[in-house]
Amino acid sequence: MKTLADLEDEMYRLISEAQKEDIFLRVIGGLAIKIHSPHANHHALAREYPDIDFVTNKSGARKLGDFLSRMGYTPNKTFNTLSGDRRQLYYDEPRNRQIDVFIGDFTMCHTLPLADRLHVEPVTIPLSELFLSKAQIVELNRKDALDLLTLLIDHKAGHGDDETINTDIVAGLCAKNWGLYTTVSMTIEKLLALLEDGEIELEETLAQAVKERLNFIQQAMDAVPKGLSWKMRDKIGKRVRWYEEVEEVQR
Numbered sequence: 001m002k003t004l005a006d007l008e009d010e011m012y013r014l015i016s017e018a019q020k021e022d023i024f025l026r027v028i029g030g031l032a033i034k035i036h037s038p039h040a041n042h043h044a045l046a047r048e049y050p051d052i053d054f055v056t057n058k059s060g061a062r063k064l065g066d067f068l069s070r071m072g073y074t075p076n077k078t079f080n081t082l083s084g085d086r087r088q089l090y091y092d093e094p095r096n097r098q099i100d101v102f103i104g105d106f107t108m109c110h111t112l113p114l115a116d117r118l119h120v121e122p123v124t125i126p127l128s129e130l131f132l133s134k135a136q137i138v139e140l141n142r143k144d145a146l147d148l149l150t151l152l153i154d155h156k157a158g159h160g161d162d163e164t165i166n167t168d169i170v171a172g173l174c175a176k177n178w179g180l181y182t183t184v185s186m187t188i189e190k191l192l193a194l195l196e197d198g199e200i201e202l203e204e205t206l207a208q209a210v211k212e213r214l215n216f217i218q219q220a221m222d223a224v225p226k227g228l229s230w231k232m233r234d235k236i237g238k239r240v241r242w243y244e245e246v247e248e249v250q251r
Helices: 007-020 030-036 058-070 077-083 127-135 142-154 167-176 178-197 204-223 228-239
Strands: 026-028 052-056 087-092 097-103 105-107 111-113 156-158 164-166
Touching: 007 026, 007 030, 007 052, 007 058, 026 030, 026 127, 030 052, 030 127, 030 142, 052 058, 058 087, 058 097, 077 087, 097 105, 111 127, 127 142, 127 164, 127 167, 127 178, 142 178, 142 204, 156 204, 164 167, 167 178, 167 204, 178 204, 178 228
Parallel strands: 052 097, 156 164
Antiparallel strands: 026 052, 087 097, 105 111
């Protein structure tokens, strides 16, 4: 089966075809944020989206190889053999595009549990997890910063999941993991500094909305009681590395 030229059309095709075969696919990453966010086309925030990143559950992972082959994709056999229970890679070779599929959890600098909340949104992972998937990046690059700002412009932070960055989820996960809390707090500081410096050319009303939402998220993270292990790790601080180093997978 041939793939589609337009990346979003191809994404929806794969989700629709997967659903017919009881394979649970949800989009993660910059493309997922674009789907939810009208301001993704803002002149200061627009960027290219070259690939599709998905999350599936363990039962879906067992069917991926056959399914994506029929959809027109070539597997990275070596990577999938070594890491296929956690992450799988496939290529649309004629179009030079990649599909990255995370199994159950999203693991980069930190591990985010996703499998139990894949049902919340029909196409993407929930907005709180989308926020965390970018905010957990220690070496935040400009592309990831733009994605976070885009998400925060178009979505309030608060309780619940209805087009909202659910601070109960964000704060709850950070209360269990000092490392995640620390990296997310660092990301919030970086985004606030970008806005203060005027490095991202946003209208003042948009910048102010983002600042308020970032501060609200930080306050929610700080307000949740922390356990003994969290407090003990806090005493050690950044003297010991608190995140996993991420290596890019080469084709």
